[in-house]
Amino acid sequence: MTDLFDLDGRVVLLTGATGGLGTAMAEAFAAHRATLVLSDRDAEACAALASRLHRPGRPVHGVAADLADGPATDGL
Secondary structure, eight states: OTTTTOOTTOEEEEESTTSHHHHHHHHHHHHTTOEEEEEESOHHHHHHHHHHHOBTTBOEEEEEOOTTSHHHHHHO
């Protein structure tokens, strides 16, 4: 079934990534070979999730950002 939804070469920016639904979505996107940019307000949680989902050749980046903060959103 992973061939049906192959995201190889695609980049997914996922906000709210460290919550229950966000984590489940991140895991699904990673299973389908997407490059991930995971964002949430909690920098440590972002880094931990990115580290857990990282696979050789499949970069996962954790970026802390509060989407209510304009400059933080620009940085994201």
